[in-house]
Amino acid sequence: MKLNQLLFCLGSLFLLSLQTEAQKATHIMPMDIPVRLSASFAELRADHFHSGIDLSTSGTLNVPVKSTADGYVSRIKMATYGYGYALYVTHNDGTTTVYGHLNSFIPRIDKVLCDYQYEHRSFNCDVFLKSTDLPVKKGEVIAYSGNSGGSGGPHLHYEVRDTKSEHPLNPLAYIPEVKDNVPPTIMGLKLYSVENEGDRIAYNSIKYYGAPVSQIIPAPAGRIALGIHCTDYFSSDGRPCGVIDIKLFKNNTLVFQSHIDDLDFDLTRHINAHLDYKEWIGNRRFIQRSYRLPGNELSYYTGDGIIAVAPNDTLNMRYEATDFAGHVSKLSFKLVGRAASSSAPSERNCEWNKTFAVDTLGISVVIPHGALYADEQISLSHKNKIWTIGSNTIPLQKAVSITLPLPDSIESSKACILYRNSKGSFIYAGGKADNGKITMKNKALGDYTIGTDNTPPVVITRNSRTNLKRSNTIMIGVSDDLSGISQWDVYIDGDWHPFEYDYKQNMLKARIERLRINPGNHNLLAIVTDAQGNAKRFEWSFSLVQ
Numbered sequence: 001m002k003l004n005q006l007l008f009c010l011g012s013l014f015l016l017s018l019q020t021e022a023q024k025a026t027h028i029m030p031m032d033i034p035v036r037l038s039a040s041f042a043e044l045r046a047d048h049f050h051s052g053i054d055l056s057t058s059g060t061l062n063v064p065v066k067s068t069a070d071g072y073v074s075r076i077k078m079a080t081y082g083y084g085y086a087l088y089v090t091h092n093d094g095t096t097t098v099y100g101h102l103n104s105f106i107p108r109i110d111k112v113l114c115d116y117q118y119e120h121r122s123f124n125c126d127v128f129l130k131s132t133d134l135p136v137k138k139g140e141v142i143a144y145s146g147n148s149g150g151s152g153g154p155h156l157h158y159e160v161r162d163t164k165s166e167h168p169l170n171p172l173a174y175i176p177e178v179k180d181n182v183p184p185t186i187m188g189l190k191l192y193s194v195e196n197e198g199d200r201i202a203y204n205s206i207k208y209y210g211a212p213v214s215q216i217i218p219a220p221a222g223r224i225a226l227g228i229h230c231t232d233y234f235s236s237d238g239r240p241c242g243v244i245d246i247k248l249f250k251n252n253t254l255v256f257q258s259h260i261d262d263l264d265f266d267l268t269r270h271i272n273a274h275l276d277y278k279e280w281i282g283n284r285r286f287i288q289r290s291y292r293l294p295g296n297e298l299s300y301y302t303g304d305g306i307i308a309v310a311p312n313d314t315l316n317m318r319y320e321a322t323d324f325a326g327h328v329s330k331l332s333f334k335l336v337g338r339a340a341s342s343s344a345p346s347e348r349n350c351e352w353n354k355t356f357a358v359d360t361l362g363i364s365v366v367i368p369h370g371a372l373y374a375d376e377q378i379s380l381s382h383k384n385k386i387w388t389i390g391s392n393t394i395p396l397q398k399a400v401s402i403t404l405p406l407p408d409s410i411e412s413s414k415a416c417i418l419y420r421n422s423k424g425s426f427i428y429a430g431g432k433a434d435n436g437k438i439t440m441k442n443k444a445l446g447d448y449t450i451g452t453d454n455t456p457p458v459v460i461t462r463n464s465r466t467n468l469k470r471s472n473t474i475m476i477g478v479s480d481d482l483s484g485i486s487q488w489d490v491y492i493d494g495d496w497h498p499f500e501y502d503y504k505q506n507m508l509k510a511r512i513e514r515l516r517i518n519p520g521n522h523n524l525l526a527i528v529t530d531a532q533g534n535a536k537r538f539e540w541s542f543s544l545v546q
Helices: 003-026 108-121 270-276 277-283
Strands: 037-039 053-056 064-066 071-077 085-092 095-105 125-128 143-145 153-163 183-198 200-209 216-220 221-232 247-248 253-259 288-289 307-309 316-324 328-338 356-360 363-367 380-382 386-389 400-405 415-420 426-429 432-434 437-442 446-452 456-463 473-479 485-492 494-498 499-503 507-511 520-530 535-545
Touching: 037 400, 064 253, 071 095, 085 143, 095 108, 108 125, 143 216, 183 288, 183 316, 183 328, 200 221, 200 277, 216 221, 221 316, 221 328, 270 288, 270 499, 307 328, 328 485, 363 380, 386 400, 386 520, 400 446, 415 437, 426 437, 473 485, 473 520, 473 535, 485 507
Parallel strands: 216 328
Antiparallel strands: 037 053, 053 153, 064 143, 071 085, 071 125, 085 095, 095 143, 095 153, 183 200, 183 221, 221 288, 221 307, 247 253, 247 316, 316 328, 356 363, 363 400, 380 386, 386 446, 400 437, 415 426, 415 446, 432 437, 456 473, 473 507, 485 494, 485 520, 499 507, 520 535
């Protein structure tokens, strides 16, 4: 390397370090409690990469949440699922921070939200604000932590996004250093054979090698590829988190690397191509492929990862897994070439970049181009009123269209399609009946059948008394046996009021202090509708005392 190139590289590294320190200096931690991460950036999840970090609140609610830098509240979002109560704060440094699964907002933010909810007659909403509407200062309390939305327990979900692209970035590069004294853990690897079918490539599973991985691994002569099963911890008693950088070397030469430092929500479902999806569905192992499937559009990779092996070859291989703190775990092993297998190439009738349409056994299936990440064998069968379409171990990027024949014995307005989930239970998947058939779109292959839902939701009161104060909460129990709660409207004395649907507690609820009602006697009417259109009316009377 020439001197000027060396100086340029050193200068770039110096500037990068200064930039990182500056970023850390401009953002503080969002809560004044001991820092304990329960999930990390880019952690592997079902159908998506985790877009932020999860900060544990040790099972408690209502921990004050602060804006981590000067800025303004640019968005307030309320949703039954996902982030639940969420705030977005835009900053002058080109970033926007996101605070999810909150329990409540400070009064001036909640007033803006409440006004919007009453105006649009919807509890769930997405409010976008101007820079002058709700300015906030670094360290100012803006909300209180909770367990709303799709949260599995009380915590704060915290993100840092590039404001312009809306791509999530690693929050650890912006907040004060989070203690991490544990390197990644490598739990195993997997071997794949690589088949050539004309100009197409197929990857076939050979064997999973769990830790401790054998130092000598037999490999069939020809071309192979690898995958790694690994995780990371921030402390010895912490939860498993994600590994952001993985390198694979052959004879000390880099043959593949995946490095994740930002995410794209439009591509996050491509995690199902980044992973060995069949291993995840069958064995709950997150094995990251050290090669790229043809339909994988992620940009995290260097090298193709395909390794040529000749009979009696001995290849010195090494994996290096690195966490954000710079800890590196290495796994060294040897691939030894063995005679190639004489097995026939696997059959694949559906090409990933072409539309696949079939009409047989009374059903119609359309898999659009780009729905698959690789060529697959898609078979159809029918037995005992169950249609099997491919396999649930085949991931989909796009929804497929499925049309099934509707039996004469089933009323079309109440008919629905059911899908067998990973637990073996049939769950509601939707569908629209017309002209003796029922059609739906879904991002899953596997077992389908036809069912009916003509039972309305169950609605009951959960308040033990009828004399309530401003500080109380009105609670209405709701549940549905199949299609699930789809719509709810609550009226008090004929006027609509914002009630939250908490699906984890099977409840509609509202803090009375947020409701625009006066002291005195009141009549409440709740109308709750499931996804199949079955509705239930519920009436209840209460008194609001001073």
